[in-house]
Amino acid sequence: MDDYDKLLERARTQIPEDAFKRSGERFKVPAVQLMVQGNRSMWQNFQDVISVLNRSGREVLKYISGQLGTAGSIEGGTAIFNGKFTAEAVNAVLNNYVLSYVICPVCTRPDTEIVKEKMAYYLHCSACGARTAIRPV
Ligand SMILES: [Zn+2]
Numbered sequence: 001m002d003d004y005d006k007l008l009e010r011a012r013t014q015i016p017e018d019a020f021k022r023s024g025e026r027f028k029v030p031a032v033q034l035m036v037q038g039n040r041s042m043w044q045n046f047q048d049v050i051s052v053l054n055r056s057g058r059e060v061l062k063y064i065s066g067q068l069g070t071a072g073s074i075e076g077g078t079a080i081f082n083g084k085f086t087a088e089a090v091n092a093v094l095n096n097y098v099l100s101y102v103i104c105p106v107c108t109r110p111d112t113e114i115v116k117e118k119m120a121y122y123l124h125c126s127a128c129g130a131r132t133a134i135r136p137v
Contacts, residue, residue: 047077106130
């Protein structure tokens with residue numbers, strides 16, 4: 001019985017480490033694929049990016065279009081911005097978003113979610129348990 005308990009305990013302590021490794025491999029933000037059409041910029045792999053980030057499309061779009069200083073919308077899996085932008089410019093803004101709203105500043109893992117409590121927003125990390133106050137998107 002003692003051995004069984006020890007085994008169980010060891011199994012439990014091993015779970016998080018494996019989970020971290022898996023999430024580390026999973027977290028590769030795809031490079032932004034952007035195509036300019038007329039006076040609009042179509043971010044073609046938007047859906048792929050937000051599913052890796054585990055964030056809502058609306059939230060990401062709000063941040064990116066705000067930083068670009070333009071209006072944006074989502075059609076299907078594509079984000080569309082008014083105006084001509086380069087993939088590099090959108091990538092740079094996306095990197096800022098990831099650093100501010102996805103990566104945990106304590107353990108640098110991406111296993112986070114944004115939690116709203118009363119009037120404040122927090123980045124809650126499921127990897128290390130840290131809670132970091134953030135500005136609303
Ligand atoms: Zn963390």
